[in-house]
Amino acid sequence: DQQVKQNSPSLSVQEGRISILNCDYTNSMFDYFLWYKKYPAEGPTFLISISSIKDKNEDGRFTVFLNKSAKHLSLHIVPSQPGDSAVYFCAVREETSGSRLTFGEGTQLTVNP
């Protein structure tokens, strides 16, 4: 299943700097996009989402950008904090397929103090 890809398995940034996590998708029918964060031994935690009618959504330190023409989604975290160190998954939903979420592979973010 290559519909959703996170090409970077890992990312390391310094505390206080910006973290940029990327996600690419292939299906133009996807209409809702989410980011989840996952710590070890825990389930995915919902972080932020964006619908296909928008190109940006902001919530505190987290901003999600959607580029529909490029079928590209990104999550910006600024400033990054050591507690942000986790695996970040993008997930997408296709309206015609109901509520199922399709996940990317995940990117391990490490924020160094």
Place this chain on the structure above:
Amino acid sequence: EPEVTQTPSHQVTQMGQEVILRCVPISNHLYFYWYRQILGQKVEFLVSFYNNEISEKSEIFDDQFSVERPDGSNFTLKIRSTKLEDSAMYFCASSHDRAPVSYNEQFFGPGTRLTVL
């Protein structure tokens, strides 16, 4: 803050045995889901459930799998005859609404690690 809970946290079973994984969704949520993550692979959708019936299921969710809401709080996933390849983390999730009524944020439990020997 309300959360989804799952029991047990780790289940070890012999191949061919039946297992039941349990979940307690968030109390005012109406839609329930099971996902799994095989080690090193993506989180995959298994099934969604609403109003006491399956609303959609993936190709993974074959006749070996079943779901049930036996009472007002629990949501279970049963695997009838486990196979080695069923070893995975199983995540339960719930949401208050679902597409296309609204954009549904699904809230996940901590998962049950199933090991089939």
